[in-house]
Amino acid sequence: MTGQxxxxxxxxxxxxxxxxxxxxxxxxxxxxxxxxxxxxxxxDLKEARVVPDEREEIAxxxxxxRARYDYVFTSGGIGPTHDDITAECIAEAxxxxxxxxxxxxxxxxxxxxxxxxxxxxxRMARIPQGADLIENKVSKAPGFKIGNVYVMAGVPAIxxxxxxxIAPTLATGKKMLSETVPADMPESRIAxxxxxxxxxxxxxxxxxxxxxxxxxxxxxIVIRSRDEAILKAxxxxxxxxxxxxxx
Amino acid sequence: MTGQxxxxxxxxxxxxxxxxxxxxxxxxxxxxxxxxxxxxxxxDLKEARVVPDEREEIAxxxxxxRARYDYVFTSGGIGPTHDDITAECIAEAxxxxxxxxxxxxxxxxxxxxxxxxxxxxxRMARIPQGADLIENKVSKAPGFKIGNVYVMAGVPAIxxxxxxxIAPTLATGKKMLSETVPADMPESRIAxxxxxxxxxxxxxxxxxxxxxxxxxxxxxIVIRSRDEAILKAxxxxxxxxxxxxxx
Numbered sequence: 001m002t003g004q005x006x007x008x009x010x011x012x013x014x015x016x017x018x019x020x021x022x023x024x025x026x027x028x029x030x031x032x033x034x035x036x037x038x039x040x041x042x043x044d045l046k047e048a049r050v051v052p053d054e055r056e057e058i059a060x061x062x063x064x065x066r067a068r069y070d071y072v073f074t075s076g077g078i079g080p081t082h083d084d085i086t087a088e089c090i091a092e093a094x095x096x097x098x099x100x101x102x103x104x105x106x107x108x109x110x111x112x113x114x115x116x117x118x119x120x121x122x123r124m125a126r127i128p129q130g131a132d133l134i135e136n137k138v139s140k141a142p143g144f145k146i147g148n149v150y151v152m153a154g155v156p157a158i159x160x161x162x163x164x165x166i167a168p169t170l171a172t173g174k175k176m177l178s179e180t181v182p183a184d185m186p187e188s189r190i191a192x193x194x195x196x197x198x199x200x201x202x203x204x205x206x207x208x209x210x211x212x213x214x215x216x217x218x219x220x221i222v223i224r225s226r227d228e229a230i231l232k233a234x235x236x237x238x239x240x241x242x243x244x245x246x247x
Numbered sequence: 248m249t250g251q252x253x254x255x256x257x258x259x260x261x262x263x264x265x266x267x268x269x270x271x272x273x274x275x276x277x278x279x280x281x282x283x284x285x286x287x288x289x290x291d292l293k294e295a296r297v298v299p300d301e302r303e304e305i306a307x308x309x310x311x312x313r314a315r316y317d318y319v320f321t322s323g324g325i326g327p328t329h330d331d332i333t334a335e336c337i338a339e340a341x342x343x344x345x346x347x348x349x350x351x352x353x354x355x356x357x358x359x360x361x362x363x364x365x366x367x368x369x370r371m372a373r374i375p376q377g378a379d380l381i382e383n384k385v386s387k388a389p390g391f392k393i394g395n396v397y398v399m400a401g402v403p404a405i406x407x408x409x410x411x412x413i414a415p416t417l418a419t420g421k422k423m424l425s426e427t428v429p430a431d432m433p434e435s436r437i438a439x440x441x442x443x444x445x446x447x448x449x450x451x452x453x454x455x456x457x458x459x460x461x462x463x464x465x466x467x468i469v470i471r472s473r474d475e476a477i478l479k480a481x482x483x484x485x486x487x488x489x490x491x492x493x494x
Contacts, residue, residue, distance in 0.1 A: 019454055022292045024282030025469060035271030045269045050295040080435040081455035082442035120438030138459065157459050188327040191367030195329035207266055208328035212385065212404050222272060
């Protein structure tokens with residue numbers, strides 16, 4: 001469904017697969033990257049999940065998310081080691097066989113010195129039947145796309161390169177625009193005004209985000225809308241309220 | 248259920264609530280913090296989710312997670328503004344009324360100058376009936392605990408203070424221990440050996456994490472177990488394999 005959708009809203013979920021995130025060993029950076037990236041191209045990230053390297057957990061999450069959202073993007077678990085089980089779990093979730101994909105074999109055979117495309121490395125060529133490959137410019141081993149599920153590597157640099165590879169093929173909606181109004185006050189001081197402004201501008205989403213800087217509370221007010229004029233009108237009302245309350 | 252559980256495993260999920268994470272405006276740091284924190288006290292984080300500030304999404308996620316895990320920890324959406332809807336959603340999810348909690352009112356009334364405990368600030372005293380409060384040493388407005396659900400602020404400094412407040416009351420399991428063996432090689436070179444070591448030591452979890460540093464691939468191998476002797480034996484086998492393959 002490349003191109004722009006009729007209702008102007010395209011939704012996605014991001015699924016991080018990996019024990020190392022849940023144990024705290026590795027701090028996830030892929031959700032934040034995907035949130036920025038998808039927002040910038042006109043896809044609304046509606047949910048993110050982190051699940052462990054466990055067969056039933058991965059399959060259940062993929063099936064729950066692919067039924068609810070236009071796209072599911074995953075990161076993690078497609079390397080050559082025994083704990084990389086994402087490809088087989090996706091195949092299982094979608095009810096298709098996992099095959100040694102000739103296209104992936106060709107890419108990896110060309111990448112390794114003769115005789116070094118070992119059984120472990122062949123794991124990275126196991127792809128669910130019927131999937132399209134996602135190019136990996138960084139380390140060659142491809143991701144894949146099957147149905148509305150896009151399966152990418154966990155290493156941020158590789159995941160990001162894969163996002164670049166698939167972005168031109170994705171359907172996008174009308175971009176969500178945003179303006180930020182900083183307020184040098186705790187959010188409780190401006191809360192009632194913001195609620196009234198939100199009521200006056202129902203086609204916007206007004207978010208209030210407190211920050212604690214050296215014990216002093218300030219607030220960032222973020223106004224979001226797909227319509228530039230509506231956004232501007234609401235942001236002006238917010239700026240006016242901030243100015244009045246700062247006086 | 249304070250104390251140590253009989254089967255030695257206590258599980259948890261972490262739920263981040265907030266449009267700002269899914270839009271990319273704010274990068275979540277609470278999942279990573281909670282992962283480290285819970286691991287260190289003997290609670291296994293088994294799943295994390297990020298959902299938007301939408302009533303049905305919050306309630307559905309809380310109900311799904313509280314049924315599956317010993318504990319659910321949430322962050323975000325308990326401030327004074329119109330977009331802070333977590334307390335009402337949790338009340339709805341648990342089927343209890345949301346009340347103006349006298350204990351929370353007392354804390355906040357004492358905190359603000361006379362006459363400044365405004366209606367917006369009173370929002371922060373709305374707590375599901377039957378909940379216990381969670382102390383907030385940073386900015387006073389309390390979190391709360393109802394059933395196995397712990398509801399905390401989104402601002403990392405406040406969330407972290409709340410974790411400190413509740414940690415002594417949590418049941419914990421036998422701590423998951425870990426050792427890391429670095430390998431100066433791409434993980435595909437050691438993959439077959441790791442699979443064999445994992446088979447030999449079924450009571451461990453062996454994870455292999457590739458890193459790309461300036462175009463050079465190295466690997467961190469993490470062995471985890473709740474049993475120190477089993478952990479040590481497996482880690483020694485991994486270190487031996489790394490040494491042999493490095494030679």
